Amino acid sequence: MYEIEIRRTFSAAHQLKGYDGDCKNLHGHNYSVVVTIKSPELDSIGIALDFKLLKSEVDALLKTYDHHNLSELSDFADVNPTSEVLARTIYRKLSERLNDGVRKVYKVRIGESENSAVTYYED
Numbered sequence: 001m002y003e004i005e006i007r008r009t010f011s012a013a014h015q016l017k018g019y020d021g022d023c024k025n026l027h028g029h030n031y032s033v034v035v036t037i038k039s040p041e042l043d044s045i046g047i048a049l050d051f052k053l054l055k056s057e058v059d060a061l062l063k064t065y066d067h068h069n070l071s072e073l074s075d076f077a078d079v080n081p082t083s084e085v086l087a088r089t090i091y092r093k094l095s096e097r098l099n100d101g102v103r104k105v106y107k108v109r110i111g112e113s114e115n116s117a118v119t120y121y122e123d
Contacts, residue, residue: 001038001039001040002038002039002040002041002042002048003036003037003038003106004036004037004038004039004048004049004051004054005034005035005036005037006034006035006051006054006055006058007032007033007034008032008033008035008055008058008059008062009030009031009032009033010030010031010033010062010063010065010066010067011028011029011030011031011066011067012028012029012031012065012066012067012068012069012070013026013027013028013029013068013069013070013071014026014027014028014029014069014070014071014076014080014081015027015069015071016080016082017071017080018080019080026069026071029112029113031083031086031110031111031112032109032110032111032117033058033062033090033108033109033110033111034108034109034111035054035058035090035094035105035107035108035109036105036106036107036108036109037049037054037098037103037104037105037106038103038104038106039102039103039104040102041102048103049098049103054098057094057097057098058094061090061093061094061097062090065086070086075089076089083110083111083112083116083117083118084118084120086110087108087109087110087118087119087120088108088120090108090110090120091105091107091108091120091121091122094108106121107119107120107121108120108121
């Protein structure tokens with residue numbers, strides 16, 4: 001089994017409705033994103049998934065979040081854009097674009113600071 005991983009960053013604001021603490025107020029993060037793809041096999045030239053394709057798909061998705069207030073975006077209309085929800089949302093959106101029966105999005109890790117991160121995956 002092969003794991004292909006890329007790292008990206010973006011900046012965005014959010015606020016957590018119903019939260020009893022400072023995070024109920026509008027604030028921002030410089031998010032780090034790690035996306036891991038699994039593939040049991042390589043293509044005819046020895047590649048599991050082209051890094052260029054993976055970077056392009058991840059960058060296109062993150063562009064919709066970068067320098068926005070996540071709390072105002074339709075992806076989070078019914079739920080707080082916590083790091084947990086953000087990781088799940090990115091995982092599922094990338095799965096729709098990249099999973100092909102051989103390759104699969106394995107996990108998405110979101111860091112909202114240098115010392116705090118969450119990882120989402122589905123079995």
